[in-house]
Amino acid sequence: MSDVEEDFEADPHVEYLQQLIKDNEYLQRENLLLESYLAKVDLVKIGISMEEDTVKKKKGNRKGKIEVKSKDSFQKLNDDEKNDLVGQEVELVQTEIDQLKKAGDKDMDDIRTLMEEVDMRIAETKKDTYEFKRDIIIGAENPRSGKIVAEKMIKFMEEKLRQKDTVIEKLRLKNTTTKAYIAKMEQQLAHKEEMGEVLHLVDFDQLKIENQQYMEKIEERNNELLRLKLSTSRTVQVLNNLKSQLGSLVSMGQQLRRTITERQADMAKFDHDLIEADSDRTTANTLVKQLKAEQDDIDNPSIMDYITLKHDTTELDKHASDWRRKLELLQMERNRTRQLHRTVNNMLSSQHGTLKPMTSKASSVVG
Numbered sequence: 001m002s003d004v005e006e007d008f009e010a011d012p013h014v015e016y017l018q019q020l021i022k023d024n025e026y027l028q029r030e031n032l033l034l035e036s037y038l039a040k041v042d043l044v045k046i047g048i049s050m051e052e053d054t055v056k057k058k059k060g061n062r063k064g065k066i067e068v069k070s071k072d073s074f075q076k077l078n079d080d081e082k083n084d085l086v087g088q089e090v091e092l093v094q095t096e097i098d099q100l101k102k103a104g105d106k107d108m109d110d111i112r113t114l115m116e117e118v119d120m121r122i123a124e125t126k127k128d129t130y131e132f133k134r135d136i137i138i139g140a141e142n143p144r145s146g147k148i149v150a151e152k153m154i155k156f157m158e159e160k161l162r163q164k165d166t167v168i169e170k171l172r173l174k175n176t177t178t179k180a181y182i183a184k185m186e187q188q189l190a191h192k193e194e195m196g197e198v199l200h201l202v203d204f205d206q207l208k209i210e211n212q213q214y215m216e217k218i219e220e221r222n223n224e225l226l227r228l229k230l231s232t233s234r235t236v237q238v239l240n241n242l243k244s245q246l247g248s249l250v251s252m253g254q255q256l257r258r259t260i261t262e263r264q265a266d267m268a269k270f271d272h273d274l275i276e277a278d279s280d281r282t283t284a285n286t287l288v289k290q291l292k293a294e295q296d297d298i299d300n301p302s303i304m305d306y307i308t309l310k311h312d313t314t315e316l317d318k319h320a321s322d323w324r325r326k327l328e329l330l331q332m333e334r335n336r337t338r339q340l341h342r343t344v345n346n347m348l349s350s351q352h353g354t355l356k357p358m359t360s361k362a363s364s365v366v367g
Contacts (some may be wrong), residue, residue: 030082037089112222119229130240133154 140152 033085033089037085037092116222123229123233127236222327 118173135156136148136153140149140156141147
């Protein structure tokens, strides 16, 4: 294989073919460059100039030389023309690149502005969600029924609408101020144009430098604002956690207060019971001492005296129970008589319109 490759490399026809391929690629690149240039420049002017050149050539040539000139009409571009063509193409491409960069910067600014607005909207939505959960879902819940109180919900929505109206009013005033400032600047610019004040190139360079400085300051402020937003979000998250912990601690504190109050009431009751128990103990000790003293002083009764007293006590209990039953019967009779007396009095009062008490009859019946 190495001998075959050396034969191919040494063959002059192969070298000539390779050279033709390279020249063909070079001509293709030149054609692409020319096509790109012709697609971007004004073709009408080029067509007019080519027609003028053709007319001049036809006037200065003879009839016999027309075919030769027609063959030589397509001439190659020299190096200077190619250099000019490449320079113009480079300028056009650079202009397109600059335009694309400007459009890209503008798109990036728009996207950055949209992202900031979206972050603000997200933060506002999170804040509204937290406030709604805190004030309505948790704070406006009825502890008995477990439902949301409608009055608190309406009050919450009205407060949010008032806040939105306030923001709208502020933005309207800011928009009015901005419009007035724009009108003032346009008036000043028109006045400068009327007075013939024209900015020089140095002024434009200075304005570009100032603009670059301001853009750097704006970028720094935006970065600082982003850091502040991140720190604010973290602070809000920590604050929410602390608020939730505070709520749990407050509920725990309330529960502990109720427990302390109950324990204090129990302790007061125990102290009262202890005082009463001490008093009863003192009274019992005194009574025990008295009974011991009486037991020591009084002689013990005999068995017959005890039997006699027990018999008398039993008889007295029987008589007492009989009298209790008689008393109950008399009370029942008295109640029935009083009821009958009220009924008779009501009947008499309904018939004659006057109430005549029957005290004598009632007293005789009770007796």
